Amino acid sequence: MAGQFAKPRSDPFEEKDGVKLPSYRGDNINGDSFDEKERVPDPHRMIRAYCQSVATLNLLRAFATGGYAAMQRVTQWNLDFTEHSEQGDRHVSVHYLFLGFFEGYGTSSGMQNALHPYLGTVCLKLVLYCELAHRVDEAMGFMAAAGLSVGHPVMTTTDFWTSHECLLLPYEQALTREDSTTGLYYDCSAHMLWVGERTRQLDGAHVEFLRGVANPLGIKVSDKMDPSELVRLIEILNPRNKPGRITVIVRMGAENMRVKLPHLIRAVRGAGQVVTWVSDPMHGNTIKAPCGLKTRSFDAIRAEVRAFFDVHDDEGSHPGGIHLEMTGQNVTECLGGSRTITYNDLGSRYHTHCDPRLNASQSLELAFIIAERLRRRRLASRIPLASSRSSI
Incomplete structure (x- = not known):
């Protein structure tokens, strides 16, 4: 789980109606109101951010151990999504109507070719979601029959880890401690820290700080990253x-x-470096809507996820994870998805102070898409890699 109260900004200033003020840089630096006093950096904000982070972590611990993360609840979320989304209201009956018809086709491509294009793109997708959700439900039933009861800690609790960008160095330094048993230093503000596009200079202060702590580290990489520079940065941060x-x-x-x-994968592999590759399909797809709000297209996010998997299939490497910005609230900040949010909808529930987030429905839809892709990848592991690509 990643979250932060400090944000890097492309422009140091913001201008409205001829008034120019320093940009909002996150709640532990200054305020988001377009007001001269609010935009003055205040170090006391770091203390308030720390206290709120502590309260949030305590709430997460309560959720993680108090049954909120129980597998039965997660499974019910999946089923609710497939049966009660707007697509579900219109098309869930298709799952039952065409179930016998689908049994005559061995692959989703065969089903899609046999159906009208509209059914092939909308109804088929819903059918796949329903089937995946019900497979998870059936697995839960099997585990219960095998003696793994719903009250078992494995079924009711979960572990979680936290992460954020190592941006505001005074905050990070104040929370760094030495482990008395190993002599290693850890930044206790999060489990994992990452260095961003604007702070990953090889001779910069952020890289110097991060190479001295023993936390797991992330490196944000855009299309501007030179392969040789990435190799050198990894050498600095992980010399062993x-x-x-x-x-x-x-x-x-x-x-x-x-x-x-x-090119990045080949350079890292050629240097013999061991890394985990993760896709962040959010930040490379931010656009400005006609109304002036920042937004992202669900289709563009999905396309980047698909490209990430395709490249790893071609290179014989492993896609290790997906980094999403999301909320469980029913916001209207990203375009598209099963509920087809449009530009006209953005203003109705646009709550973010900075970056647009996927809402609950969009997040679950993308999770189903990724799960289906992983399933296909697993089933295709014994046949040529190119055939493992799906229609996401």
Whole structure:
């Protein structure tokens, strides 16, 4: 789980109606109101941010151990999504109507070719979601029959880890401690820290700080990253090539992903470096709506996820994770998805102070898409890699 109260900004100033003020840089630096007093950096905000972070972590711990994360609840969320989304209201009956028809086709492509294009793109997608959700439900039933009761801690609790960008160094330094048993230093503000596009200079203060702590580290990478520079940065941050130390988080947009990512993978592999590759399909797809609000297209996000998997299939490497900005609230900040949010809808529930987030429905839809892609990848592991690509 990633969250932060400090934000890097592309422009140091913001201008409205001829008035120019310093940009909002996050709640632990200054305020988001367009007011001269609010935009003055206040160090006491770091203390308030710390206290709120502590309260949030305590709430997460209560959720993680108090049944909110129980597998039965997660499964019910999946089923609710497939049965009660707007698509579900219109098309869930298709799952039952065509179930016997689908049994005559061995692959989703066969089903899609046999159906009208509209059914092939909308109804088929819903059918796949329903089938996946019900497979999870059936697995839960099997585990219960095998003696793993619903009250078992494995079924009712979960572990979680936190992460954020190492941006505001005074905050990070104040929370760094030495482990008395190992002599290693850890930044206790989060489990994992990452260095961003604007702060990853090889001779910069942020890289110097991060190379001295033993936390797992992330490196945000855009299409501007030179392969040789990435190799050198990994060498600085992980000189012993310890597995699990470095996660490379790629944010490029779909087309750049297909062109740039293969060169990065080959350079890192050629240097013998061990890293985890993660896709951030959010930050490379931010656009400005006609109304002036920042937004992102669900289709563009999905396209970048697909490009990420395709490149790894081609390179014989492993896609290690997806980094999303999301909320469980029913916001209207990103375009598209099963509920088809449009530009006209953005203003109705646009709550973010900075970056647009996927709402609950969009997040679950993308999770189903990724799960289906992983399933296909697993089933295709014994046949040529190219055939493992799906229609996401």
